[in-house]
Amino acid sequence: MHRLDAYAHAGRLRHVHPLSKLAFALAIILLCLILDRPQVSAAALLWMAGLSILWGGATPGFVLRLLTAEGLFLTLSVVAVAVQIGPIGQEGGWSTTITIASPAQAGALLLRSFACAAAMNFLALTTPILELVAAVQRLGAPTALVDATLVMYRYIFLLLETLMRMQRAQESRNGYAGLTATLRSAASLGGQLFALSWRSGRRMEMALQARGYEGGALSMLTPTYTAPWSWPVIASLVFATLLGLARL
Amino acid sequence: MTAPLLAFDALHYRYPGADTPALCGASLEVRAGEKIALMGRNGSGKSTLLLHGNGLLRPQQGVVRWRGAAIGYHREALRTLRSQVGLIFQNPDEQLFAATVLQDLAFGPLNSGASEQEARKRAEWAAARCQIEHLLSQPPHALSGGQKLCAALAGVLAMRPLVLLADEVTSGLDPWMRRNVLSILDDHAAEGGSVVLSTHELDVARCWASKIALMEEGRVVHVAPPQEFFTSSTWRARIGADLWELSDATPTQTASSKT
16 A cells, blocks of 8 residues: 555656546546457556556556456456356256356456556556545535545554554564464454554644644645646547557 | 743643643743753653643643733634644654645645645745755655654744744654754744753753753743753752763763764
8 A cells, every 4th residue: 555655656647637547547447348349458458557657657566466466356256257157957956157158258358357457556556545535525525525535544554554563562572473362462453553543533633723723624735737748648549549449 | 031922820730530630830931032941751741731832721720821911712812822832743643644745734824824825835935944845745654754753843834833832852863863853943943933842852951952941740840041950969860860870871971962
């Protein structure tokens, strides 16, 4: 999560408007779904992974790892398309059926899912999530929801750091040496994290008040974005490739 | 002697459910240009006193005064007070909340009524003062401990307060970062502001502060220049400076090391 966030903040597409990147990623997903051609999905997958690496600044290894993790879930899901399992007539028992077309269908579905996942990865690797949330606010999302997301996102990192520190401290005292110790340590870790997050939340509230917060929406600057000229060019090129392949 | 900017007058405060009071008649005056090291054992009431200075806690007895007038605790009065008296928390992680350092730095000025343009300008000025301009687009969780502290300090400086209350902000810093933070506080005092820094660090109290205020059991028991504390055997003992005579390091080595 730390790496994903780091890439999103450091990439060359950081200053492109988040809604523009969101619209781009959604358009790619829609094209993959509507055009429904394996060559389109394959091209979208290559484009998205390539742009994440070459333009977003992510390492090929990291992009591959993300796709592999997603691929595990996707592959398990499409197995049901390739292989049909059902009861045999009235005699009882079960049969496993694979038709000539089903592996090809499953492959096409898997490829399409991978392309969609790569489009979402591109968005996550080039756009800090909070900027996306703030942009969505301007589309009419409730302010309270956006503020809560903002603070919660910050808290996820704080809690992760605390969790790692506490877990290390437990480990150093053989906290995970056996099953009983593991269960005991994990339980106390959960309890402590809950208490700690409550105390931290209270202190953060005081810190906000100390800087003049009086309740209601959090005061934030309106972000400014400057898209490089190459952004619309590349985006158009991607769409042209996908539409062109769909005609083949 | 100039009139105090901020004055704590015989404050009493007991946290809900606590057996003993955190403050028990604490009084302290803070004047323009002063750099006060607030010392005392853990639990002596230092943090509680600082929280009163920013209006986060309301005394159960006693008065906090800003430029001679008792502060009010309604919204308008607190807004004015918090624009003048900034509070930096010990743990910067509890202060930094925004998506980027720039957003966090602009938060205080925006709350004080500054326009977006003015808030951005102040945030950039504060970042330059704390030497973190290169971090403005970074999220707080990507910063190191020292950088987080500088960001927290800049977040308060961006509000342009006259008095800075800093709660143990130099503890746990390496000597270079500590020197950097102290020099930012020095600049603030040199420009007519004042700083109250709660600390356990004897060398900071001796070399940086213009005054030391010692707290014991919820009271400020003595306020004097550092020389008085470090030359009198009684006060040396009460701030814990005599403990160093038992160690291998000589007192001069320990106390005079430059921050």
